[in-house]
Amino acid sequence: MKISPEILERQWSNVRFKSGGFLQVDTLHPLEWYIGYQSIDRRMLSLVCDTEIGAIESSKSIIVSRRRRESDNRWTLSFELLRNDQQGVFSTLCCDIIEHSRTATNGDEALKLVINRFKQWSKLLEVQKSALMDEHSRKGLLGELLFLEERLRATDSAIKAIQGWTAPEKAAQDFSYSDGWYEVKSIGTSVSSVKISSLEQLANSGTGELIVMRIDRTTPERAGAISLNDIVGRIAVTLNEDTEALDLFRSKLNTYGYIDLQEYSEPKYLWTGEQSYHVDEAFPRITKANVPVQVVSAVYELDLPSLSEWRKV
Helix, strand or coil: CCCCHHHHHHHHHCCCCCCCCEEEEECCCCCEEEEEEEECCEEEEEEEECCCCCCCCCCCCEEEEEEECCCCCCEEEEEEECCHHHHHHHHHHHHHHHHHCCCCCCHHHHHHHHHHHHHHHHHHHHHCCCCCCCHHHHHHHHHHHHHHHHHHHHCCCHHHHHHCECHHHCCCCCEEECCEEEEEEEECCCCCEEEECCCCCCCCCCCEEEEEEEEEEECCCCCCCECHHHHHHHHHHHCCCCHHHHHHHHHHHHHHCCCCCHHHHCCEEEEEEEEEEEECCCCCCCCHHHCCCCCCCCCEEEECHHHHHHECC
């Protein structure tokens, strides 16, 4: 049976003893899984296996511990949640770790998958407090990945294309290459303006472009419909023979706040095209160079129909 966060939540509520009580949650998995409470208000996920477990670094919100049981010399690995306000995230994490390792053919392989997946989650939770990106962030990432896919098709150096994707590092612009910089905005087909979220976003003095991606939610059966996991998978296949570029791509996704959760297979989106605007000295933009020194930040919107003079495609 496939485990879901909702199932785990119900099972946690069925644990009778909230101090030392544990319940086995999956009998068909290569590993033995248990949920319970380390103390009256601290949820815990534990696994039992025959493989020796090395040291694993804890995160800010989850304590990881391991020990060898004297009774049968088997090993236990436990993940203990420190903060009650993150119970929803913890349920998603636990479910994902269990399901991610389910396809392993033996306990050793399953344990490796568990450890690697937890390390991914640790990096994710350093970036964001919630398990999932919100709708705005999902569409933003989808637009950037569609643009990255175009760059990969147009270049002979996959690693340079990935290196130029600077959005995960919170750079002022989303992409930076030898031929210029690019800021990508994802909006709906009927939207007529884009929001510029800082004085720095269009402030680069070099040659640049504002890329507008037209992306809308759609039904799964719609021709051309794509999910976040779909585009990530497509790019990963493109990079399959370039290990360095693929590893960097995955690392940047983690930094962005993405790991391949099933929830990112839905919803589906429809990409209906893009427009490009040349950002030069005459382009209408607000930067630190043209506002009073007393103004330290600003958010503004650009009316796209009025930018026809700068439109490239």
